[in-house]
Amino acid sequence: MEASPTLAVDAKAKALKAAGEPVIGFGAGEPDFPTPANIVEAAQRAAADPATHRYSPAAGLPALREAIAAKTLRDTGFEVAPDQVTVTNGGKHALYNVFQALVDPGDEVLIPAPYWVSYPAQVLLADGVPVAVPTTKETGFRTSVEQLEEHRTDRTKILVFVSPSNPTGAVYPADEVAAIGAWAAEHGIWVITDEIYEHLIYGDATMTSLPVIAPQAAPRTIVVNGVAKTYAMTGWRVGWSICPLEIAKGINKLQSQITSNVANVAQFAALEALGGSQDAVAEMRAAFDRRRKLAVAELSAIDGVDVVEPEGAFYVFPSFEGVLGREIAGRTVSSTLELAEVLLEQVNVALVPGEAFGAPGYARLSYALGDDDLAEGIARIAGFLGG
Known part of the structure; x- marks a missing residue:
C-alpha cells in the first residue's frame, strides 16, 4: 500500500x-480556524483532573457515548443506544475498525468514485476487494441504483456511501438516498455511511441520513462520524462508529487489543464540542x-x-x-x-x-x-x- x-x-x-x-x-x-475556546477550556480542565490520568473504557467514556447518541438523534433523527457507539482515534480509525470487523478475504466493497483516498486502502488491509463505481461531473458525481447494480456480484458485501462527499462536495437529495438504501436492503448489503461533513452543507442542499430515510437498511448500516471537520478539531483525533450491537461488541474487542481508550483529555473536549455552544x-x-x-x-x-x-x-x-x-x-x-x-x-x-x-x-x-x-x-x- x-x-x-x-x-x-x-x-x-x-x-x-x-x-x-x-x-x-x-x-x-x-479547517484553518482554531478549535473554539470553550472546547479548549474543557480540555484544560480535564487535563488538570487526576481522574483523567488513568485508563478509561476502551469503547469510550460513558458520558461521551451518551452524548454521541443524543447528538445523532438531535442532528439526523437516527435513534441509537450508547452501547452501539465506539469512540475512536479519529474517523479514519473508526473506518479501519469497521472494515476489519466486517470484511472477510475476497469480499467486495463498492466505493463510488471519486472517493476519499483511504477507503480502498483500508479495504485492502482487511483482505477485501475495493470495487470503484465511477461517477461523472454530468451526474454531479453522484452514483445511482442502476450503476450500483451493474457492479454488484455475489461477492458484494458492503457499500461505502458518503454525502456530503470528499473529494467532490456532492450532496445526495433525499429521494436518491432513500433509493440507494432500499437497494442495499433488498440485496442484504451492508452500508457504511460516512457523515463526517454533515454540518458543512450550503445553498438549498440538505443532509439526509441513510438509516433514517431508508429504515429497512438500518439493521445493516454503520454510521461513521467525528468532531474533526465540524469543530476544527483535526488534531484532537476523536471519531466514532455507530453499529448494530453485535458489530459494536466485536469492534470494542478489537480496539481493546489495539489502542485501548482514546486520550481522555480529547474525549472531554469532544464532549464539550457536542454539548456546548454551536455558534x-x-x-x-x-x-x-x-x-x-x-x-x-x-x-x-x-x-x-x-x-x-x-x-x-x-x-x-x-x-x-x-x-x-x-x-x-x-x-x-x-x-x-x-x-x-x-x-x-x-x-x-x-x-x-x-x-x-x-x-x-x-x-x-x-x-x-x-x-x-x-x-x-x-x-x-x-x-x-x-x-
Whole structure:
C-alpha cells in the first residue's frame, strides 16, 4: 500500500513552507480556524483532573457515548443506544475498525468514485476487494441504483456511501438516498455511511441520513462520524462508529487489543464540542460558503478548467482535462499528476491530483484555508496556466 496522498501533499507543502518557500497548500482537509475556546477550556480542565490520568473504557467514556447518541438523534433523527457507539482515534480509525470487523478475504466493497483516498486502502488491509463505481461531473458525481447494480456480484458485501462527499462536495437529495438504501436492503448489503461533513452543507442542499430515510437498511448500516471537520478539531483525533450491537461488541474487542481508550483529555473536549455552544459551527460554515463561491468563480474563469459547484464539505474538484496536452513550463503535461508537480515547482501551489481519488484529469483543492491564501493560490494557477 501507499501512504495517504493527501497527507503526503500536505507534508511536502508544509516542509517547503518551513524552508522559506511561499507555498500555498490546497492539500489537507483541515479547517484553518482554531478549535473554539470553550472546547479548549474543557480540555484544560480535564487535563488538570487526576481522574483523567488513568485508563478509561476502551469503547469510550460513558458520558461521551451518551452524548454521541443524543447528538445523532438531535442532528439526523437516527435513534441509537450508547452501547452501539465506539469512540475512536479519529474517523479514519473508526473506518479501519469497521472494515476489519466486517470484511472477510475476497469480499467486495463498492466505493463510488471519486472517493476519499483511504477507503480502498483500508479495504485492502482487511483482505477485501475495493470495487470503484465511477461517477461523472454530468451526474454531479453522484452514483445511482442502476450503476450500483451493474457492479454488484455475489461477492458484494458492503457499500461505502458518503454525502456530503470528499473529494467532490456532492450532496445526495433525499429521494436518491432513500433509493440507494432500499437497494442495499433488498440485496442484504451492508452500508457504511460516512457523515463526517454533515454540518458543512450550503445553498438549498440538505443532509439526509441513510438509516433514517431508508429504515429497512438500518439493521445493516454503520454510521461513521467525528468532531474533526465540524469543530476544527483535526488534531484532537476523536471519531466514532455507530453499529448494530453485535458489530459494536466485536469492534470494542478489537480496539481493546489495539489502542485501548482514546486520550481522555480529547474525549472531554469532544464532549464539550457536542454539548456546548454551536455558534462557532455556524460561523465557520458561513466562511466556508463564502470561500466556496470564490473558488468556483475564480477557477471557472480559467481557460480549460471546468468546475461543478460543490454543495457540501470544503473541497472543489475541478476538471483540468481542457488543460492537459498543453506545453507548460517547457514540458507537455499529460496528467493531473504531472500538472500538480509543475504547479508546486513553478508557482508554489500544492493541490492533490485526481489520480489519488480514482479520477484522472481532476484535482482536489480544499478551500478550508484563509481567504487571502485562497485568492492568491488560485490567482497563481490562473496566471501560470494562462501564460
